[in-house]
Amino acid sequence: MDISTSLSPIISDVLSNASGEIVTHGFFTRQGGVSEGIYEGLNVGLGSRDTPQRVIENRARVAGWFGAPIENLATVHQIHSPDVFTVKGPYDGGRPEADALVTATPGIVIGVLAADCGPVLFADAEGGVIGAAHAGWKGALYGVLENTIDAMIALGARRERITAVLGPSISAANYEVGPEFVERFLAIDPDYARYFSPSTNEDHSMFDLQGLTVARLKAAGVNAAMTGHCTYADEKRFFSYRRTTHRKEPDYGRQISAIQLKRTG
Numbered sequence: 001m002d003i004s005t006s007l008s009p010i011i012s013d014v015l016s017n018a019s020g021e022i023v024t025h026g027f028f029t030r031q032g033g034v035s036e037g038i039y040e041g042l043n044v045g046l047g048s049r050d051t052p053q054r055v056i057e058n059r060a061r062v063a064g065w066f067g068a069p070i071e072n073l074a075t076v077h078q079i080h081s082p083d084v085f086t087v088k089g090p091y092d093g094g095r096p097e098a099d100a101l102v103t104a105t106p107g108i109v110i111g112v113l114a115a116d117c118g119p120v121l122f123a124d125a126e127g128g129v130i131g132a133a134h135a136g137w138k139g140a141l142y143g144v145l146e147n148t149i150d151a152m153i154a155l156g157a158r159r160e161r162i163t164a165v166l167g168p169s170i171s172a173a174n175y176e177v178g179p180e181f182v183e184r185f186l187a188i189d190p191d192y193a194r195y196f197s198p199s200t201n202e203d204h205s206m207f208d209l210q211g212l213t214v215a216r217l218k219a220a221g222v223n224a225a226m227t228g229h230c231t232y233a234d235e236k237r238f239f240s241y242r243r244t245t246h247r248k249e250p251d252y253g254r255q256i257s258a259i260q261l262k263r264t265g
Helices: 013-019 052-065 137-142 144-154 179-188 190-195 209-219 241-247
Strands: 023-027 084-087 100-103 109-114 118-124 129-135 163-166 196-198 205-207 223-226 255-261
Touching: 013 023, 013 118, 013 163, 013 223, 023 118, 052 109, 052 255, 084 144, 100 109, 100 144, 109 118, 109 129, 118 144, 118 209, 118 255, 129 137, 129 144, 129 255, 137 144, 137 179, 137 209, 144 209, 163 209, 179 190, 179 205, 190 196, 190 209, 209 223
Parallel strands: 084 100, 163 223
Antiparallel strands: 023 255, 100 129, 109 255, 118 129, 118 163, 196 205
């Protein structure tokens, strides 16, 4: 049996219906990998303290699911920035510092890692351009989503043809923040108050990162949706930075969300 078939990625009907057979994607869970202990499953985080050989094997399985060699799996060194990297072909495994990738090259798999932050996959199948963005609160607030769309347009995509889907990420029910966090958002736009609701803890709020992300995508003029999965609440399927922090565990795994242009239209 092909070991890549043991993977259980979440497939978005919205993205599939918009892309047909031209684009393949998957919001991968932690299931189907070789890592053990706190990293059990499909940990693809090169920055984790997991055994490097296991991480590489997990990444190879993801690439294999797309029918691609591991050198065709492109990721970046994520730094919670608004920066986007354009992938033109296989590269030597070096990871530029950025939080999103775009490509118009068939066969290349582009992916972003997350463990509560929002992974967003983009496709303009007709234009033959795809994108992937890692949108934590900082990236979502400071423009990584809009910059990804602009980078896709620079490669020939059209805004009104782009479909973007937010994958598994932390939900408002599990994302508690302090008053200084809320103030940072309201200082930029008082209307952002809609993404905060009262917490049971005094002076704290629950933050709807998923709602903010989808709203920013729609405001940018693309077709937007989300899968609706919460990484914090579903330990069996997802790694979660915040859950790890609450348990005072020493480290955490990362899952990947990836997309591939199979061919041009």
